[in-house]
Amino acid sequence: MNTADMQRRITDAVDDAFDRQMETTKQFSAIPSTRGAEGPCQDMMHDLLRVRGYEVDDWHINTDDLKDLRGYGPIEHDFSHARTVVGTYRPTRDAGRSLILQGHCDVVPAGPLDMWDTPPFTPTIKDGWLYGRGAGDMKSGTIAALYALDALHAAGLKPTARIHFQSVIEEESTGVGALSTIQRGYRADCCFIPEPTDAKLVRSQVGVIWFRLKVRGKPVHVFEAGAGANAIKAATYLVEALEELEEEWNRRAASDRHFKSVKHPINLNPGIIKGGDWASSVPAWCDVDCRIAVLPGWSIAEHQAEIVACVDAAAKKHPFLAQNPPTVEWSGFLSEGYELTGAEESEAVLRKAHEAVYGNPLKELAFTALTDTRFYGLNSNIPSLCFGAKAEAMHGFNERVEVESLRKTTRAIALFVADWCGVEPI
Numbered sequence: 329m330n331t332a333d334m335q336r337r338i339t340d341a342v343d344d345a346f347d348r349q350m351e352t353t354k355q356f357s358a359i360p361s362t363r364g365a366e367g368p369c370q371d372m373m374h375d376l377l378r379v380r381g382y383e384v385d386d387w388h389i390n391t392d393d394l395k396d397l398r399g400y401g402p403i404e405h406d407f408s409h410a411r412t413v414v415g416t417y418r419p420t421r422d423a424g425r426s427l428i429l430q431g432h433c434d435v436v437p438a439g440p441l442d443m444w445d446t447p448p449f450t451p452t453i454k455d456g457w458l459y460g461r462g463a464g465d466m467k468s469g470t471i472a473a474l475y476a477l478d479a480l481h482a483a484g485l486k487p488t489a490r491i492h493f494q495s496v497i498e499e500e501s502t503g504v505g506a507l508s509t510i511q512r513g514y515r516a517d518c519c520f521i522p523e524p525t526d527a528k529l530v531r532s533q534v535g536v537i538w539f540r541l542k543v544r545g546k547p548v549h550v551f552e553a554g555a556g557a558n559a560i561k562a563a564t565y566l567v568e569a570l571e572e573l574e575e576e577w578n579r580r581a582a583s584d585r586h587f588k589s590v591k592h593p594i595n596l597n598p599g600i601i602k603g604g605d606w607a608s609s610v611p612a613w614c615d616v617d618c619r620i621a622v623l624p625g626w627s628i629a630e631h632q633a634e635i636v637a638c639v640d641a642a643a644k645k646h647p648f649l650a651q652n653p654p655t656v657e658w659s660g661f662l663s664e665g666y667e668l669t670g671a672e673e674s675e676a677v678l679r680k681a682h683e684a685v686y687g688n689p690l691k692e693l694a695f696t697a698l699t700d701t702r703f704y705g706l707n708s709n710i711p712s713l714c715f716g717a718k719a720e721a722m723h724g725f726n727e728r729v730e731v732e733s734l735r736k737t738t739r740a741i742a743l744f745v746a747d748w749c750g751v752e753p754i
C-alpha cells in the first residue's frame with residue numbers, strides 16, 4: 329500500500345466513525361468533572377480503554393510521592409479520590425517510536441448558569457459547533473485521540489510501537505495529574521496533547537503561579553470607621569501594587585524571542601475574593617486568590633520572591649498594613665513555562681500529517697495559557713507537542729468547539745500516530 333492509499337484509508341475510517349465519536353464526546357462532556365469531581369470521567373475513560381483492549385492502569389494519586397518533583401503545586405482540597413487512568417497499547421512487533429497521548433478531564437466551574445444559552449453540562453450541537461463546559465478544553469481532544477487510534481484499527485492497521493493513552497486531572501489548578509504519570513514511570517519518545525490550538529503547534533507557552541493574599545483589618549462599627557482598618561480596601565490597594573509588578577514583567581517579556589510579538593503576555597488575575605462578615609462592620613479579613621504568568625526560562629522561586637517583595641514594599645507604605653503585614657500563600661500552580669525544543673523529528677511528522685489534512689503548512693503559536701506539556705518536556709526531556717481543534721470561550725460562557733475542526737484534528741492525529749509509531753497490517 330502506498331502512502332497516499334494508506335492516508336486515505338485512515339482518514340476515511342475517521343469519517344466513518346465520526347458520528348459515534350461525537351456521541352462519545354457529548355457523553356464525556358456531559359459529566360460535570362470540576363475539580364474533585366473527576367471520578368465519573370475517569371470511570372468512563374477506564375471503560376472506553378478496557379473495551380478496546382488496552383491494558384488499563386487506574387490508580388489513586390498519593391501527593392506524598394509527588395511533593396519533591398519539579399513543578400509540583402500544593403493541593404488544598406480533599407484529594408483522597410484523585411485518580412489517574414492510563415491505557416497502554418503494546419505492539420506485537422516493536423519497531424517504531426513510542427508515544428504518550430494525553431488529555432485532561434477536569435474542567436473549570438461553569439459560573440452563573442443563566443449566562444449560558446444552553447446548560448453547560450448538556451452538550452449541544454448548533455450551527456456546526458458543540459457547546460458545553462469542557463467540550464473545547466479539552467474533552468473533545470481526548471476523545472479525538474481515542475478515535476484516531478480506533479481509525480487505524482478500522483483501516484486494518486496496528487501501530488508498531490508502545491502507546492500510553494493518559495487521562496489526567498488537575499490540569500486546571502496544579503498539574504499533579506500529569507506529574508503522577510511521570511512519578512508512576514510512564515515514558516515515551518514523544519508526548520502529544522490535543523488541547524484546542526486551532527490547528528497550530530504550540531511553540532512556547534507561559535507558566536503560572538497561583539497565590540493568595542491574606543489581608544487583615546481592624547473591625548469596628550462602621551459609624552467610627554475612621555478608627556478601624558478595612559481589609560477589603562487594603563486588599564484592593566495591594567492588587568494595584570501587584571499590577572505594577574505585572575507591567576514590569578511585561579516589559580521583561582519584550583525581550584523573549586517568542587513572546588515579544590504577543591501583546592501583554594503576562595496577565596495578573598485576581599480570580600476569587602472573600603472577606604468581611606457584616607455589611608455594617610469594617611471587614612477584619614480579606615483573601616484574594618490570584619494567578620500570574622511567567623515566561624519559559626523564568627525561575628519560579630525568583631518570581632515567587634518578587635511577588636512577596638512587592639506585597640511587602642506596598643504594605644510598608646500603608647498605615648495599617650505596615651503594622652499588620654499581609655501574608656502570601658501558594659495556592660496551586662507553581663509551573664514553569666515551556667518552550668518546545670529538540671522535537672525536530674516529531675515536529676516533522678506532525679507537519680506532514682498537517683499538510684495532508686489541511687493542505688497548508690503548519691503554523692506555530694506562542695500560548696498565553698499553560699498546558700501539561702511542560703512536565704514531559706522539562707521533567708523527562710520528552711518532546712511534547714500541543715495541537716488540536718478550534719475552540720472558543722474556554723473558561724467562559726457558551727464554551728464551544730467547531731465540529732469540522734475536530735474531524736480534521738482526528739485525521740491529523742491518526743496520520744501522526746501511523747507515521748510516528750509505524751503501522752503494519754493487522
Ligand SMILES: [Zn+2]
Pocket residue numbers: 432465466499523
Ligand atoms: Zn486544557
